[in-house]
Amino acid sequence: MSSKSAIPITLVTIKAACSQCSLHELCISEGLSKEELAKLDSLVGARRKLKRQQTLYRAGDRFEAIYAVRTGFFKTDVLLEDGREQVTGFQMAGEILGMDGIGTETHTCNAVALEDSEVCVIPFAQLEQLSREIQALQRNFHKVMSRELVRDQGLMMLLGTMRAEERLAAFLLNMSQRFTSRGYSAAEFHLRMTREEIGSYLGLKLETVSRAFSRFQEEGFIAVQQKHIRILDGDGLRKLLNHPPR
Amino acid sequence: MSSKSAIPITLVTIKAACSQCSLHELCISEGLSKEELAKLDSLVGARRKLKRQQTLYRAGDRFEAIYAVRTGFFKTDVLLEDGREQVTGFQMAGEILGMDGIGTETHTCNAVALEDSEVCVIPFAQLEQLSREIQALQRNFHKVMSRELVRDQGLMMLLGTMRAEERLAAFLLNMSQRFTSRGYSAAEFHLRMTREEIGSYLGLKLETVSRAFSRFQEEGFIAVQQKHIRILDGDGLRKLLNHPPR
DNA sequence: TTATCGTATTGACATGGATCAAAGCGGCAG
């Protein structure tokens, strides 16, 4: 795989400032003292802006940094040689990208912006250095990684045991919850990904996703208008989740 | 969920000794100097022995330590309220268990011994402490967590895009590879889990797993005798993996 | 030895989601 993006990288050298970042509580800077935040500020090298469809990193790229999403929306995916794609996650503001590369010094998935986005670049060697000095930073980082493991468990459960409508219900509730904790409406949001990307994430075909959306609309659980979703009956969706296949 | 195992815990207070452990290269002690190993020795509090079917920890248990498998074989699983189970992994000697608990201070899955087993108990607060002092230990730990993320990606790919026979082929090749790197035969091994547990891991029903085993045997890829597997044609299995569903 | 129980295999049938195909819809470029 190529280690260079096809599209020239936009690297803005304006320093990020964790100390002033509104995503503070969501990110690895949570709970740090003023002095510690200042140190972190000097570590976070730069921001990087990406246009819709641009790649932050690709499978095979050398691993050097992890990234915190400042604004925008990403997907990560893995490709099989034969062309099959699995979307492994969607990331929004405050979430961390790139930790897959730590183990082998090489990224193992692709990270693509689904809308114009901006990330903080956190050089990993320096993060490790600093997290040896700052206990709270070390702890935050470990928690972020661990939560990613737990998120993966949930997705395995979804892919391994749930039927199509349960999967979509779980997906919508998860999105709603994440938008909420970012201060957006829990009941109304805009999906940045296509039906095909949702399908890939949920282990379904796009037609199945579309049908499930229609079904939910008929049932009065949601109102769908293209990528715009309004949740009318969250409890209805939640109930679906506890209905085993038999 | 209960925070105590139903069966009394066997806690052997014999100190583990990473410095003399044969799993050294597989584990977080890899690459440490003599002095560093000595420090690690003093951290790893005790070993714990488990009988077949005993639980190392349960979802809901307070998180205090991670565990390195010394001998034996484990599964981890997550349960849905309605009783559905997803096996999220199988762990063998040298592999680390329990990192799911770091994020919330509470374990999110169950870890069960599939045969009589022994683990090293690594109190987590002390591990964090020591990994602030020993860079190599910090790095090893981060790599182990990251590799777990990559493993999960692979499993998502499997659950999201592969058909039954591809899943089982991937599973067998993975097992074979892991036995190999532990010095066992790549071609012949004993599975410690039931067809149902394999099925749960692969997102299939036990009957489907059984049929796939039979099919592989007919094709001459493997010889199956209950839980004993002999791989006769690894390349045959590998070829299956690159055959997309269509 | 025989009974028992958990596990595994195999067959017949049912079904959820995939596949194939044809419209609809909406945004954007010209």
Add this chain to the structure above:
DNA sequence: CTGCCGCTTTGATCCATGTCAATACGATAA
């Protein structure tokens, strides 16, 4: 405004895997 293109919806059909059921196997205990 118009035409195009990517995305989405919907319908008809197919098939891989689930479901149900019967039987076989192997280990263990009596």
